[in-house]
Amino acid sequence: MRAPLLERRAVARLAVIGSVLGLMALAGLAFWGTSTTTRATSHVRVLNEYSDRWGQVFARINLEQDAAEDFVRTSNDETRAQLTSVVGSAGPALTWLQTHGDRVERESAGQVEVSYRGYTSVLKNLLAAEAYDVSIAELHVMANEADLNVSTLRDASSEGLERQRVQLAGYLDRVERRNDQTRVVSAIVFGLSLTLVALCGAVLFRYQRQVERQADDNRHASLHDALTGLANRVLFSERIERALAGAERRQELVGVLLLDLNRFKQVNDSLGHHVGDALLAEVAVRIGVTIRDADTAARLGGDEFGVLLPDVASAEEATDVAGRIKAAIEAPLTIEGAPVAVGASVGVAIFPTHGMAPTDLLRHADSAMYDAKRSGRGVVVHVPDYPGVIAINRVAKSP
Template sequence: MRDWLRRRVVARSAVAALTVGLALLAAMAVVSSRSTARAADIAAGTQQTSQQWNEIYLKISMEYELLEDYLDSPETGDRQPLLSSIGSAEPNLRWLLANGGTDDTRQVMALQNAYGGYTYTLRNLIDAAATEDRENTLKYARQAALSASGLRRQASVNVARNNLAIAVVLRDAKDANARQLIAVEVLSLADLLLVIFCGLVLLAYQKRTERQAADNDYRASHDGLTGLANRRLLGERVSRAIADADRAGPGVGLLLLDLNRFKEVNDTLGHHSGDLLLVEVARRLSAGSRASDLVARLGGDEFAILLTGVEGIIDARTVAQRVLAELCGPADVGGLSVDISGSIGYSHYPSLSASAEELLQHADVAMYHAKRNRLGIAAYEPENDNNSFEQLTLLTDLRFAIDRGELELHYQPKVRPADRSVAGMEALVRWRHPTRGLLGPQAFVPEAEQSDLMLSLTEAVLDMALRQQAEWREDGRHIPVAVNIGAACLRDPGFPARVEGLLRQYDAVPGHLTMEITESFLITDPESAAAALTHLRDRGVRVSIDDFGVGYSSMSYLQSMPLDELKIDRKFTAEILTTERGRAIVTAIVDLAHALDLTVVAEGIEDEKTLTVVGEMGCEHAQGYYMCRPIHPDGIPKWIDSWTSVPVPT
């Protein structure tokens, strides 16, 4: 800021000085012009006055010469020229009186009297000569000669005086012009230096402007955090690459990448650590891509890589595999080790996509398919594209579906491995869509979680589950139920009170309602989670951690949170019979849960042997397709009777 202010002051000072210098130079030119004009006027006026004095001198001389001619030949009797010349200098004297300077006026007044006497003498001489009065003629001749000589001398002196005045005026004008010339040269040199300086300043300003324009253009086309290309530049390059491919050459590929569980890192470790992680991801993506590829950050934790010169979809997959391999792995973020992983979707022009818009859209569809199904990488396939009109109107339809009662619950039982008794039911929502048929939760719950509908959806499920539980209770079946709760519900301060109202409405038995929550919410917002769960637990609601072990597991929340149950994810249960590592992990989780006085539920039970083993390992409850797939509530009584009638294996 200080340098910018200094440069601005210097530039403005230089411009101001140049303006003043040019103004002074212009003023000097005006002054010099006026001074020269004034000197010329004075010189011209003095020259004219000198000319008048010179004419007076000549006319007096002519009068005397005509007199001498007349005296030399008086017998001719031709005295007319002499008479005509007498008083010829009078007009000049009158002009000098009217137009001459002070000295000229004084000299004219003195000369006028003498000239009058001279002309008088001439006339008397002519009269004496005419009467042949020789004595008077000689006397007047002597007087005329003396007068003419004096008059000529006075006229000559005034001519010399005026010529001298002209010389002085010209000399002063020359001196003034010389001084002004020096001043003009100095000012011109100063202005030249200022012009050069201002030119340098202008050139520097132009260069700074060009650099600023280039910097602004770079900022407009690149991500400020990672330095990668942004969405705008990616769009331009995609269009250009497709145009090049249309003219001649191979196709274009596009990889779209989204980090896994980045929000948890950002919320847990802070935005600064999240930024460090994004910078590291950008470095890894650049290292894993080819030199000709364009790596871009589209926003948040979403990145893209434009692949030029890609012959087919197989080549795009090869690059995607290499990029994912380079990306995945632990990273040091602010002194903490954080595991980086992501999901990549890829598409290809022209084999899969027909335009730049489709290339971007298809890569996005493939990326979300890879993320939902934990595939790592996935190519675009039309059957995975749910971006239809029905999908766009899904949330609006869901909002009305809740009000119209189109939702229904199916239940998956939980049993006790020890005696095969029924421990409870997990309520799983379904949507009987009027045109699309029965939809599973994967078709609409993820979209609801990203909107304001999750709270309404969860409360509708709670209402249906507690109503169904009350109906079973009336039939003499006291069956605990479990309901999955979204993070948005626990962030709502009024949610616990509304749950309490539903418990009173259906006269629920304390301990017969379990709320299952994911561990990621406990990590990202522990304070809100602890407050909401404590309130619910005080009202007789049990709290269960669903899919334990697949997120950023933390031992601290197991100690600090009001928990009752821990559900082991099916990923670990599936390995207890096949790997020692899987069995060791489940054993460790069970021991940890029991140490904290938590009930353990093993998910993903697919056969009798697995059910037996988890019971032997200490899991109080088990859940899976081996016992029962999710079924309509009308089929629950029949299933219970069927399940409990089977003898426990010995």
């Protein structure tokens, strides 16, 4: 009887030791999971911060270009003040990237800053030109020089945003692989100490789910606009790429719309930024109810929006959608008891008529949008002055 007793005691000790080891292993895994979550959150926060700064650079450059175009078109005290207030406004974001970014971001921001200094110099010359009685023709030459510079700066800031998207996607994939490894180890430990590991395994599983939810939340946040909930520029570009790949195989048309709100700045200045934010959110809702479920609406920055129309029947259909969106935006609106009136300038580009690549379609739609803004507020138009772009339809001006 002594032998079986010793054997049972040995088994009990082994069971206790196994349970303790299982608990220790689970405790180690739980600590590792917490550390992984903290590191993942911290790293994603850094990548999102880089992306936000590049987005600020892109948005500020667009503001400067808009102000420069308004100044050249109608040179007066108001447009001069607007241009003066935004010249050099992208500088703080570039300085932040050079100060807080990693080596790649510092080098990229430094190269962009060199071009940006040249661009701001051109804008300052444009502001100073009036004092020297420069002719209208010379002003347009200077404006064209600024347009050439801003195209390079836009490409550079877009590259910064794209680089952050790729880095974030790669990092999230690595986090997911680590989660898979954690699940395997958890299953092994569960087999060593069934009861205790089951209890502790639930804790570990919660940690794992937190990492996964955090990764999903971070990915969603990195691909969507926080204010409106619409897709952001990165996700919009991805959707365009996928739509064009499918359309090329199926011989379909794809429409890309870019729209910019008219009189948004006046709303912001007169009623406050909180009303401006509410207006942007309402515009997003109105765009959403106007388009199909298969379409994608995006906020690209500031008061600029984009809409992707896969598998449209014709260019005329895309232009009709643009007109309906414009009408929806211009419908009467009251925010906090105050009537708010804005218009929209919409540019339309069609695949494959106006380009085979996403960058070509976005460029032509952007050009069309700015032509619409220059030719009259609220006009939906295709610009015929660019290679591969044809005039299709104009919608009557807003009152």
